[in-house]
Amino acid sequence: MKIKTTVLYTAGCADTPSTIDLVRRTASEMGLEIDLETIRVEDQRQAEDLKFLGSPTVQLNGLDIDPGARDSTLYGFM
Numbered sequence: 001m002k003i004k005t006t007v008l009y010t011a012g013c014a015d016t017p018s019t020i021d022l023v024r025r026t027a028s029e030m031g032l033e034i035d036l037e038t039i040r041v042e043d044q045r046q047a048e049d050l051k052f053l054g055s056p057t058v059q060l061n062g063l064d065i066d067p068g069a070r071d072s073t074l075y076g077f078m
Contacts (some may be wrong), residue, residue, distance in 0.1 A: 003027075005034040006050075006059045010043050013055040021060060048075045 005023060009016040020038065026059045041052045051057075051064070052075050058065045064072075 002033045002035040004061050005036045007038045008052045008057040010041055010055040016056045019056045019058065044045055051075060
């Protein structure tokens with residue numbers, strides 16, 4: 001079973017490439033199969049729809065990887 005993995009980011013975010021590499025490397029080391037999708041967030045509406053908390057945001061099966069952030073509604077596009 002593949003884990004749906006999404007990296008949300010904004011244009012020019014310097015941390016996005018290293019975050020994508022870390023996600024891939026971690027999944028490989030753990031022996032997990034992932035279905036990795038990257039989405040560039042373009043505006044506030046899209047940020048709200050995708051539950052984008054900042055660049056980059058990593059979600060597994062639609063949930064933020066930070067359990068403390070899952071209840072946040074401070075979605076924002078910068």
